[in-house]
Amino acid sequence: MRITGYRSLATVHDWGRPVGDVNGVVAGEVTEVPVLILETDEGLTGVGLGSHPDAHRVFPALEGQDPRAVTSLYDRMLSYVFKSGHGGQVFGAVGALDMALWDLKAKIAGEPLWRTLGAADRFVPGYASGLEYALGDDELVEFYRGWAARGFSGAKVKGGLDVERDVRRLAAVRDVFRANTPRPALMYDVNESWGAHQAVRLARSVEDRVxxxxxxxxxxxxDVAGHRAxxxxxxxxxxxxxxLTGLEHYRALFDADAVGVVQTGSVWGITHFLRVSTLAYGHGLPVSPVGYNANPLAHAAAAVPNHLATEVQDLAFPVGLRVDQEIADGGIVLGDTPGLGIEVDEEAIAAHAASGTWSAPGGPHVRPADAGLRLAPARDRTTKEHFGGGNRQREGIAG
Structure with missing residues (x-):
């Protein structure tokens, strides 16, 4: 079997709510989901998810190769772009192609990827995470009640601008999950919005109360020194x-004892996660992949000995993607469909006219000019005032 080409598709995910973080919110509730289809001369295809506009730069490293040599092909892709560097969207293209290669490898073996990778159990422990910064307090509580009903015992709360608001919301979410455990896990994500000069002070202010x-x-x-502090x-x-987009970025954090829970981006691919997990394991650290559409890293998370919990961001899947997994019992229950368990219905994607984007001017992938440069916490203001449009989110706000 040889790799012959690839195709790019674009579908969408309808969250049914605004999503984002302290850096901004997608108010339209719909975001794009890039899909890569890797083709072979025998008609079998592999599926990769995530942004890959630079796939044309990386694909020549794979053309004509046997897709089963996944880890060697991963290094071949990195070597192919080493002069220009493998960060950013180039690394995203490598990740999407790598994901498709692993999908193909497991399909060739006729088994789900979690089995190909050596996992003994199809269940992947998780924590709930709704990208819920724009939800009001009552909406936040109602949202997380649905996750508690599915057996989850912890959740992430986005914050960083107004610590008083954050404390109130963290306490409310804690109380929701007390239905399942006396001490729920609370993850507090400020998305790089603090400066090193204020991070310890603000973090202490929050954890003194929750x-x-x-x-x-x-x-x-x-910022290794900042994380260490x-x-x-x-x-x-x-x-x-x-x-972070390479093992070289993790080593300094590990050597400085500056991280306690090691995360990886789901869009960076399966091999990246496996290698970061091995490096973390050698340092006695747990790993926790961040969430993404269809939870593709869950298969790899099931196979590593130091997996802590996988972030799960939604109970539904993107348009045109049938995903063989269930969100239940506080985690992800993976199915038996060969590969990643993701089937792409191209007709359904083509028939769906909606569009969406993460790259809106209001964020959350656009860093505010005053991030890390605010002298004091903001007044408690409504989410609509934070994200009413354009640059209004920054007018007179400190945090």
Whole structure:
């Protein structure tokens, strides 16, 4: 079997609610989901998810190759782009192609990827995460009640702008999950919105009033000294890594004892997750992949010995994707469909006219100009005032 080509599709995910974080919100409730189809000369195809506009730069490393040599092909892709670097959207293209290669490998073997990777159990422990920054307090509680009903015992709360609001929301979410456990896990994600000069002070202010399991990305992703200061200055663990795009980015954090929970981005692919997990395992650290459409990293998470919990962001799947998994019992129950268990209905995608984007001017993938440069917490203002449109989210706000 040889790799002959690839195709790119674009579908959407309808969240049924605004989604985002302290950096901005997609108010339209619909976001794009890029899909890559890797083709072979025998008609079998592999599916990869995630943005891949630079796939044309990376694909020549795969053309004509046997798709079963996945890890060798991963290194071949990295070598192919080493002069220009493998960060950003180039690494995203590598990740989508790698995901499709693993999907093909398991399909060739006629088994789900979790079995191909050596997992003994189809269940993947998870925690709930709704990208819920724009929800009002009552909406937040109602949203997480649905996750508690599915057996989850912990959740992530987005914050970072107004710590008083964050404390109130964390406490409300804690009370929801007390239906399942006396001490729910609370993950607090500020999405790099703090500066190193304020991170320890603000984090302590929050954890003095609520028991945090971890605080996520308290400072910029590459700030080893800042992460170390937070890790040594608070009780909760520090989690980071979803935006790092190579083992070289993790080593400095590990060597400085600056991270307690190691994260990876789902769109960076299966091999990236496996290698980061091995490096973390050698340092005695747990791993926790961040969520993404159809939870593709769950198969790999089931197979590593140091998996802690996988972020699960929604109970539904993108238009035109049939996914063989169930969200139940506080995690993901993977099915037996060969490969990733993702079937692409191209007719359904073509018939659906909706569009969406993460890259709106209001964020959340656009960093506000004053992020990390706010002197004091903001007044408690409504979400609509935070994200009423354009740059209004930054007018007169500090946090």
């Amino acid at each position: 028991d945090l399991t971890w605080i996520e990305e308290p400072v910029r992703r590459w 937070v890790a040594s200055g608070i009780r909760a663990a520090v989690a980071t890594g979803e935006n």
